Amino acid sequence: MVVGELTQERDVIVIGGGPGGYHAAIRAAQLGRQVTIIEKNKLGGVCLNEGCIPSKVHTAAAQSFQRMGPFLQLGLDTSGVTFDLPRLQQHKKKVVEQLIQGVIALCKANKIEIIEGEASFISASKIGVENGHQYDTFTFNDVIIAAGCKKEPIAEIHHHALTPTSIWTLEQLPSELILYGNDDFTLEAATTFNSLGSKVTLILPPEQHDFTFDPSINKExxxxxKKQKIKIYKAHTTPQFMFDDVQWEVAFEQGKNESVILESSHSYCAEKRKPSTESLGIQRLGIHLSDEGFIKINAACRTNIASIYAIGDITEGPALAVKAIKQGKVAAENIAGEPSECDFTFLPRIVQSIPPIASVGMTETEAIEKGFDVKVGESSLQSNGYASILGQKEGFTKTVTDAKTDLVLGIHIMGAQAVEMISTGTLAVEMVARHEDMLFPSYPHPSVNESMWESVEDLEGKAIHKAPKVTKQKVTSS
Structure with missing residues (x-):
């Protein structure tokens, strides 16, 4: 290791160049601060290089492949369409590289310095950066920790098992695939590889035998x-994974005394996150941590040390890029003297499964548990004109409200264009919309958006494309 001769001075340092980190850096630069990003791997972080973008390249391919069937009714002959996984991998690499170069160009345009290496705190105002044999020290005025987190499998499993990142690097389509987990990434992988031709089996972990969506979405x-022929098992014991260099064997208990042994060419295990705080050396600074080791921050993304901020997966809350991006901007704005804060009460959740799922706000169950007098409206895509044109009639929109105030509490969508539509729902709940606020605007026709309109109309039994409920009349004899 070569130690730098002098400690160098910097204004704002951002540790980590993932989505939260580079958004924070650019926003701070826009507001007149001199910014340095320290990144030990690649700009864009796990999201751009291994997670969000690579996985969505695959889900987009699977969704497109799945839509080939309905194309015939539009006069498009797709009978000769085949799937080429190596070619998709080439496209993924091209997309990722283009986006990375875009981030680099934006940093350069904003005069942001990029230093390669791994950062760790020496004191509350000084960090060291190690890059191979080189070691430099820097003082700073403010620092934003955007270092992300580590991942570890939710069960003991052989190192040959696929992970939520390695599964998207396969060059050959698995003939059989067993997935263990019930999170969003596992669900995306299950429907994606099933659509592309793998025989998929999904094992739900003990005490997690349902997904964590609104009850109506869980049921659908x-x-x-089941319709996609994805076999589901509800494990009552943690599975044992055995690999003999050729084939996987997975054994677990389902129900009372029911032993299950499955065989497969490929196996996947979901992961849980673990904060990357030890290597940063923040323990010696006295930064407050949660019981799980995540950095505690306030609404301004500031830690208990005034000049140190933290954002993204290393902080408490869901591990979502949208959270990190918002936190990054808020932290930068506060550093620049512009009061700003985060509120993730209404954080949109999307899953690029088949069909896609998107939601924001409370589920029906959560609303009931919080004491609201709940009223719900639903609209099926079966009656939506544009969904019929697309041949994508699976799914629905559900609106959850408080019957006493007509306040919109949550919106849950499953089906075509769900991810694009949820922005309307997010704006509605953020702006404290009521039933009438969502009824008043005109929705474009024909469009899948009309399903949201009809779900709101259904709250009062006024949905046009929904048959009225049949009430049984009591017959009395004369």
Whole structure:
């Protein structure tokens, strides 16, 4: 290791160049601060290089492949369409590289310095950066920790098992694939590889035998997975994974005394996150941590040390890029003297499964548990004109409200264009919309968006494309 001769001075240092980190850096530069990013791997972080973008290249391919069937009714002969995984991998690498170069260009345009290496705190105002044999020290005025987190499998498993990142690097389509987990990434992988031609089996972990969506989506999702011939097991014991260099064997208990042994060419295990705080050396600074080791921050993304901020997966809350991006901007704005804060009460959740799922706000169950007098409206895509044109009639929109105030509490969508539509729902709940606020605007016709309109109309039993409920009349004899 070569130690730098002098400690260098910097204004704002961002540790980590993932989505939260580079958004924070650019926003701070826009507001007149001199910014340095320290990144030990690649700009864009796990999201751009291994997670969000690579996985969505695959889900987009699977969704497109799945839509080939309905194309015939539009006069498009797709009978000769085949799937080429190596070619998709080439496209993924091209997309990722283009996006990385875009981030680099934006940093350069904003005069952001990029230093390669791994950062660790020496004191509350000084960090060291190690890059191979080189070691430099820097003082700073403010620092934003955007270092992300580590991942570890939710069960003991052989190192040959696929992970939520390695599964998207396969060059050959698995003939059989067993997935263990019930999170969003596992669900995306299950429907994606099933659509592309793998025989998929999904094992739900003990005490996690349902997905964590609104009850209506959970019910429809179970139906959709069954329709897609994805076999689902509800494990009562943690599975044992055995690999003999050729084939996987997975053993677990389902129900009372029911032993299950499955065989497969490929196996996947979901992961849980672990904060990357030890290597940063923040323990010696006295930064407050949660019981799980995540950095505690306030609404301004500031830690208990005034000049140190933290954002993204290393902080408490869901591990979502949208959270990290918002936190990064908020931290930068506060550093630049512009009061700003985060509120993730209404954080949109999307899953690029088949069909896609998107939601924001409370589920029906959560609303009931919080004491609201809940009223719900639903609209099926079966009656939506544009969904019929597309041949994508699976799914629905559900609106959850408080019957006493007509306040919109949550919106849950499953089906075509769900991810694009949820922005409307997010704006509605953020702006404290009521039933009438969502009824008043005109929705474009024909469009899948009309399903949201009809779900709101259904709250009062006024949905046009939904048959009225039949009430049984009591017959009395004369």
């Amino acid at each position: 999702l179970q139906r959709q997975l």
